[in-house]
Amino acid sequence: MSLPEKARVVIIGGGVIGCSVAYHLAKLGWKDVVLLERKQLTSGTTWHAAGLIAQLRATKNMTKLAKYSQELYGNLAAETGVETGFKRCGSITVALTEERLEEINRQAAMARSFGVEAEPISPAEVKAKYEHLNIDGVKGGVYLPLDGQGDPANIAHALAKGARQNGALVKEGYLVTDIHKEGRRVTGVTWEDKNGETGSIEAEHVVNCGGMWGHSIGRMAGVNVPLHSCEHFYIVTEAIPGLTQMPVLRVPDECAYYKEDAGKMLLGAFEPVSKPWTLDIPKDFEFDQLPEDFDHFEPILEAAVERLPMLAEAGIHTFFNGPESFTPDDAYHLGLAPELDNFWVAAGFNSIGIQSAGGAGSALAQWMDEGQKPFDLGDVDISRMQPFQGNKTYLFERSKETLGLLYADHFPYLQKKTARGVRRTPFHHHLMERGAVMGELAGWERANWFAREAQEPEYQYSWQRQNFFDNVREEHMAVRQGVGMYDMSSFGKIRVEGRDAEAFLNYVGGGDYSVANGKIVYTQFLNRSGGIEADVTVTRLTETAYLVVTPAATRLADETWLRRNQGGFNVVITDVTTGEGVLAIMGPRSRELLQMVSPNDFSNDSNPFGTAQEIEIGMGLARAHRVTYVGELGWEIYVSADMAGHVFETLAEPGLEMGMRLCGMHMMDTCRMEKGFRHFGHDITSEDHVMEAGLGFAVKKDKADYIGREAIIAKQENGLDMRLLQFKLSDPEPLLYHAEPVLRDGEIVSYLTSGAYGHHEGAAMGMGYIPCKGEKLADVLGSTFEIDVAGTRVKAEVSSKPFYDPKSERVKV
Template sequence: MDTHDSLPAEADTVIVGAGIVGCSTAYHLTEFGREDVVVVDQGPLPTTGGSSSHAPGIMFQTAEEKVLTKFANYSRKLYSQLEDDDGNQLYSETGGIEVARTDERMEFLQRRVEHGTAWGVPDPQLLSPEKVEEKLPLVDSDVIQGGYYSPTDGQVSGVKACAALAKASMDRGAKFVPHTRTEDVAVEDGEVQAVVTEHGNIDCDEVVIATNIWARQLGEQLGVHLPVTPVEHQYTITEPLEELSDDRDVTDDPVYENYREVSGERADRLLANPDRPILRDQDHALYFRTHGDAYGIGSYNHEPLVPDPQELGGNEEDGEQGSVHEFSDYHLNNPTHPDRPDKAPRQASDELLPATEGKELEHKYNGMFAESPNGLPVMGPVQEYDGLWTAAAIWVTHAGGAGRALAEWMETGAPKLPDGPIDLSHCNVNRFQPHEGSWDFARDIGGEEYRIVYNIVHPKWTWTDHQRDIRRSSVYHKLQELDAELWAEAGWEEAQWFDSNADLLARYGEDVPERDGWEAKYWSPIEGAESLHVRNEVGIHDMTSFNKLAVSGQGADEFLQYLCTNDMDIDVGQIRYTLLCNEEGGVRADVTVTRTDEDRYLVLTTGREVGQNHVAWVEKHAPEDVTVREVTSELSSFVLTGPNARDVLSEVTRADLSDEAFPFYTTQELFVKNVPVRALRLSYAGELGWELYTPSEYGEQLWEHLWEAGQDHDLRPYGNGTLDSLRIEKGFRLWGQDLHTEHNPYEAGLSFAVDLETDFIGKEAVVEAAEGERIDHEVACLTLDDEDAVVFKDRPVLDGDESLGYVHSAEYGYTVGACVAYAYLPPEYAEPGTDVEILHEGERYAATVREEPLL
């Protein structure tokens, strides 16, 4: 399909990169009716020489992250519809098996079943060692304990898929231009103007950067620091094995000559479809697929290899691929992976597949792909420039779904898949904090993401040894003095609990159920004691990391009304809880808005690691007469909360803190001794409390004043683990977990935050929800019937064998005496009193839908 047509002078949309992500995006944009789409690539087509060209194309659909599973599930369906020029289906639905060699991995595979059930993967199941060997006769069942089987997993050739997607796109009017290196994107007044290539410019309104391992370089030229990190992993193909048949003939494949020109003799193998289930041995970071009568062996089982993006080559005319580096035998034959120091990859591979032992490896290379700081795609509209989009750090497995969601996003303003909206907050290119754009950070964390890609990772795990102590609040050293268990949140060092509160266990320990196993990891019973102490006495929490925006200007009131679902006609000194919705009515954020002056407002949100998405959203929509300034780092903020909070604060301020003088959801400026403070009468913990904001240089002094005043009232610090428990008992949503863009305000049970007499973004869709349309699921507050049990989020909610939904968030409620879970269920199941079950760690836990809030 390679073409040498001249470069067009203009286009509506230019996609830079004709790998699987660029081709998928072009396919879906043209499917939606766009005709003026141009795709440019530095290499030949369809074998561009990027990651899509060397990837073995195995597709394991199930992942802990819902978004990856949904992308993969859609990709499977898309690839199954594609055919080559001879009418052959491109997707090989061989099934996929992940094996376990340890008890810990078998428990992980049980979680695979639960995640697969929650995310809609067809028929996920566990297999005995013997059943694994039945499906994969070359596997030695004596070295495994069992396997996870997904019957619809399989394989697709990235090159063949690119060819089919590109052909369909061109049939609908798109233009593909190979052998054309993009040098820059021209911008003016914050808007995209043109793509600058080595052969000339293409004037355009929109650009999609879909260059994967090269994405960082192009972004740097624009001053956009994309934390996209190229990493290497090894792939090898054995000599022919007697145990495998060879009925392949790929020489007549339409892409064969092009593929062989770029990839050499290994194209003969890579174009051959597998004839049995794909295989993964995650205990040794290995994966396998057949290539005719040979086995392909992929290894992540070596130390991270992170090339400098500035030193990456391009795809040259002589066929040399910039995404492929020379194979290093050392990393195959020696144990170099930091977490797997006892066995070399080749040894582990030969143990599992004895037929490969001693066989020559005919094809060997180090292929590159891209990682991000959280292992998820980097996609969406770049806030710095109107018309600039990204789609990077995406595998062949997920490219079909990612391209569809991105195209919907570009068309309608909200990402969707055919079964409905999909929340991409953790994939959004704007989610990153400023420090994450540095190469030091991207290199280290990209390498760490590579290291853990096949590790068993707990949902509460956080970085421990790399890129820590980047952001410290004004009371960082105070937290250390109080023996805080510090975790990294968006670069901030935040307390999860305080070991100095261990003495509280003598007082509250009987009401804190013991935990063991998976549920006890990254947890301390001190969290429970802190929670009960806040409910009974008083606590203080450092909430400096919460995102804060100062909005000002003559048009600030009209602007906020346009953004917010609630009535924002509030007086100076008032606070209002409200939602921000996207164009499709999905909840984009929940915020509190405080009017601090006639044309000044303080907007607060709890976004944590995705909070920058909210900042970008507000900034993007601000008109010229409104100034939006992020002030997160400018203000230290603490919340003083609990029944005795008024007593503590009264000792250090002359302000009248009575209900009459300082009502709920109002704000005042006051002094805490000699520290100027803006006090807000509200609390995310749900108790009597005040959020206290002061310029950062006063923060430590403010803490000291409060701490000294609180000693006679048994004031205790508390961490995020406690806050999560406190807020879920009160029914307060946590955006990114039990509140996100996949649900509208009425599904989320937040109709009180909507005023349909006002106009706001997404109102038409929200009105439909108010009228009973778009209500497929409703929020449900569940408590486990077993008062000592605990479940985690992302597990299926069941009625018998029917999956009704999944747990969005779950924490133990120490005051209510039960684990509290929030899920979105079909309306008939969301009624209080309904009995359901939650599948967690292989056990079914009876749960009951409750009226909320519980307290």
């Protein structure tokens, strides 16, 4: 059958994810679905994948997608007649250190809150389930009985057949050589077949499922798809007499995984320092492997022979080295590309493509069909990637680390080591000179905490109190009792200006932006379901200009949301993030400090909470925004980049003399937790209704027309199904991070969306959504609550209001 001249969607790439997207679109009733594979289906990465299919991922929705994949693969054979080799053989992860044991026990607790069966087991129980394992040094394990394994190539072929059965056209031997665009839309593709014939297809949508080629396919469309191929090694033994089906075994402390397959054993590795391959993949690469590097793999094998003694007697049948693609943050790319309005991406699966492809393909198909995400996909939404992250040198350097991070200890606050120092704020060298310990977010180097003079300025990771715990406590208490200063320059800054600026923001946002110049509005941008797409402050600068301030990680996503909803409004949207540095001056003595360096009036009469004013400071000029994310009297000082160094020095000299502390992002997080301030991406997401998040006060419910208005009215009429509540442990010792199960009257009902230590309150604290349909708030608060911390239940106080300064009196003094 020849290719059509027009299609509703062209999918580029015939690996497991391309086949899944085609399958799910066709199942939704899409007609004219065309999948083009340059060589043969599965010939890039899918054919040599290990085929491990686990259920548990780091978040609820990623776990939901992985569980869906399992269910799908279990039923595909009956639907298509193609056997997928799917078996629920279970999996075991073992810990060789106390820190790893804490991690996997926390994962097991998290699994229970996500509805995944997970059982912590002793070393003896590990041995009983995996008789071949040498348990010397094993501290314990976690067993997931419903995990499994499958045949990667057959899974992809089954999906392709299912797509064809529902009307999709799946064609091999067609290389896409160009992608056509008009404005912010793709219009079609040009192809070349294996005989050198060429043609084109007009398309309403294009999906980049190109795997290792995803970066270059994106470049054809002007779309940034940051990923890089790495060499991935495994061996397959000769047949081992008497070897029967075993659970999948992971020994992350030795960087190894084991899978029994047809009487043979497969041993694979995620070594700490990996070998990047190339972004310029040979044109004829098909079912190929890379040269052997036994020296690189040998340390893994030596440890494996000790761990699984049977390997010493088994001959090696296959030594395999094949490339797989990895992204800068080890999360795959899914969704609508920020640069275009009908170009989609599903690529960069970081060695978990088989277990992810079913769910990812389903979620993307629903998104394409409905025009909005079916649930929060922020973990993998490609709009989280920054433009610079497509840089080839950056990707090469970062990929040396990302493969190994799959099996590294996933400590809280773990910072990446490679490809650092790309984005620096105007205050970077000032902070470094004063003991800043940097973290990285969206490429930005940000001071997370400050080391004392005799202290090593680096992280020492643990699941317990880390080496910066007391430093953060001191910074926290300085802000609560005196004054602290920290750098907020990395937060996104977007100017919205033009004659329709006020009307546009009143349409796209839930707040009221018909305010006086200098007024600051805390607000959300909502989707049609009342979910939160962005959590921002909007400052009216002039009659025709506003400044939207966003979290650093979502600046691109928030700008893209504005552009996609611009419609016919006459406005100009500009990213001005790097034009200004921002210093936050926070604490009960913040007014005193500012009055020492500026002639302006910072009193409540002249500069009440929620207003901004132009000021003189030192010998320079700045703009002072009276807002806070830490729950204290304070200002954010916006200063043009050229004057930033001068303003820092102007504030630091008198500030340090009066006892001011330089503070970091960890302090900001601990203070906002005490104050119950929500964190976007954790406590509030696109699937969390703004009113259930406790942010109804920020929505102007009687506004005539804005995105999400109908969902607000419906929620008012029907009542809340969930409430975001705050928790404080009764025991001051345990620590909370996120995803710990929440028990109400002894039953798991939810999990924490975020957690941190409240140094002023003297205990770990967290937030979480509690089901409450048809209940009064008093009934919910009258229940007994516990938090499951690594398998231990800890009693917790609960509140619908902040534990710290519930009436916000301190911010308005």
